[in-house]
Amino acid sequence: MKVGSIELLLSLLVGTAVAWEHTDEKEFRRAIGGHNHALVAFIEPSTAASQALEPEWTSAVESEKKALISIDCASTKSLCQEFGIISYPALRFFDGHGKMTSYRGPRRASSILSYLKRAVRPSITTLNSEAKLIKFQSRDDYAMIAQINAQDPHIKTAYEKLASQYRDRLSFGSVETSGATTVSCYNNRDGQQFTVSDLAGINALPQLIESCLEPVIGEFTRANEMKYLQTGKSLVFYFVTSSQEREPYVAAMRSVAKMYKEYLSFVTVDAGEYGDLAAPLGLVPGAFPALSVQNPMYGQVFPYPRGNQITPEAVGAFLMDIVQGKVQPWDGTFSSDAAGEHAHDEL
Template sequence: MTIDCSTESAVCDEFSVISYPALRYFDGHGYTKPYRGPRRASAITSFLKRAVRPTVTALDEENTTNFQSVDGTVLIARINPRDEHVATAFTAIASQFQDRASFGSVDATGTTTVTCFNNRDEQKFALSDLTAIDALSKLVESCTASLIGEFTRANEMKYLKSGKSLVFFFATSSDEREAYVNKMRPVAKMYKEYLSFVTVDANEYGDFAAPLGLTPGVFPALSVQNPMYGQNFPYTEGAEISPETVGAFVMDIVQGKVKPWDGQSRQERVQTHDEL
């Protein structure tokens, strides 16, 4: 069912729709689950598959391995029956994050552990020390975070306050952005302690480009920003954007071989050069 919020504002208010398009899943038993992921068919399909699963799927040793690959992000808890409090906490965290990941549990005879599989980025996170109150939530947040995320106004401050420099990639086509993510993962993984790689939908957020020293409307384009020092390093317009060239560009910045953008647009730099 579709709802036009411009004419059915009361319905949209009832379900806390503050921007759209927005998606809500109704389970038929009075519960509603909001979708907070990317606006892509594959991501929405994954969300719907999660929505019809139990909050925590009961597993045994025979089907645990298969369950690891049912979703982009999968958490499996191996819980010793004596750690009933962990089972309760795991169910609670699964209820909170079920729209973004799939959760399963299996009885264990040894130490209770929780393992998270980020299948999109081929990363694995394991946790055995569950004494901290926020241990599970931190594990989920770390594991669900994409190596290369999508930069929007909604998450802008999260990235800017991360303490890392940002590598922005602008493209108008979702296929272009997805292809960039797939080929750039090794570089993003190599520098993940220091850099956050993000994509930007140039159709919707093209106004982000100019403050980064890029020519508005000329995409695809890439720029590196150091928020701490307010420095921007626009990548050469029209140059190849590949793992090798971007990796070399990042190293040149670190080594001081590339100077930060001086605030002039490309057209202003050309005019200044002509005048000289």
Template sequence: MRCAGSQVLEPEWTSVASSHKSLLSIDCSINSALCNEFGIISYPALRYFDGHGYTKSYRGPRRASAAHRPTVTKLDDETTASFQSVDDTVVIAHVNPRDEHITTALRAIASQFEDRASFGLVDTAGTTAVDCYNNRDEQKFTLSDLTAIDAISKLVQSCIAPLIGEFTRANELDYLQSGKSLVFFFETSSDAREAYVNKMRPVAKMYKEYLSFVTVDGDEYADFAAPLGLTADEFPALSVQNPRLGQTFPYPSGADITPETVGAFVMDIVQGKVKPWDGQRRQDKARAHDEL
């Protein structure tokens, strides 16, 4: 598929494929039945086949330089800074030699998450700490209290989670039970959803303690639209839902969806200037602006 993400991946994939004969490319616009069989819903998608019927989604670095990287890369003061940007998610543990158990724990966790993050280890004479860089969303997570047995694992999971994720049936409960309100953006084009994510990151970062911003494939999950006060064939569209209170606030139909307008819409909801959807019909643009 010739979406923007696929075009970015293609030269990296071609570089690795030249020396790895077990790699195969599939055009889902031609082999749609095969892609459907393996649950491909967005592009580009990578799958690992072990030759014994087991299939696994690959969610790790999509750069040729990462193909031969060890599970945990040994770093020093000169290489640590450059390693921070080698992947979308990078974990660097600064470990004092007396905390050898942290090194052991890091290697175990790296084996678990190596398809989604790159791991580095550097010795320090100071206090042991772990930094995680979410480079796609420009976020840094730091952990200095390592007493809990699952502390590093929780750090990595928080760091890996995208600021604006894709809402699907597989993760629906996770989002609905997070305790946060959800800002849904529906669009049929993967390129348009990616563009929305790129421009909406500042707003999502500003409200991340209270709101989860998610995108929804309008073709694959059109049935999600109606319960949110939206019309299935009118995308792009946006709606805010508070699962805890059972309230839904459809964004004005036809209005521009920009960081400024969405941020203002969220603030108007908080201040009570927008009434919850009554379940009857979606707000039209003129009526919504009158209420605002």
């Protein structure tokens, strides 16, 4: 599958997206004052993060209009201050009974809609049949299932605590067993399963969740920059200008990322928010989408040739050429053609 073709098709559809439709204070209080649940996006239109959320939020609204509300904090500052909003965007879930909970999951339409389904269910679903257990494994992007022996009440208590803490990102299920206690996590986005049976360590369950939630292709930001740079792995950066570019790339490149997972970290970068990272990676600023490979240990950068299609086969071959020494590291200069093209883009 060619990523470029998918990106072109989806880019044509972006213009059909609905813009923010903010709720005023009166409607907002009516919505959270009743017994209906609501997920509220408190945004400040001028911030880059709020602008990045807009297409994902409006896409989710098209599927679940009644339960999704947005508030423009630039025009209702006192209201946002009342609810303790200090950064934007802030997503808060109101359960209809006076309780407000922060949503900390991915800010993608699919993840937001999945969260709404989880939020109205019990924090842990009892799975009292094999059929329910099998169905539960694939009901969400991320699903945890604990098979707990009655002789391990401490594990049950720890599991309940984690379910309360992480229910904005995973679905939790449990079933009683007469055998050994085991806990499994299913990352259905990337087709991975993680299981632990040695639960003696205090961090066994949190580490299981962390491994499960770690995407095969992550999103590189200032906040997690050091985490990626300290793994000792080389990084494959892909700069995108929208989620409509990111999602097809992730879907197409997932198999390659899994193949090289032990040695490489595949990440996407929001070019609108972190476009300044492109030039140090040998990429022409403003010319996106674009891909580059960095070896932090040796300070080497290998920009993917501009004009070449970014497909799993082509990127896989490019990575092999780097390993075999067929591609030389970037020398820190741009060709005259690239410089001229950048100058043209800025006019």
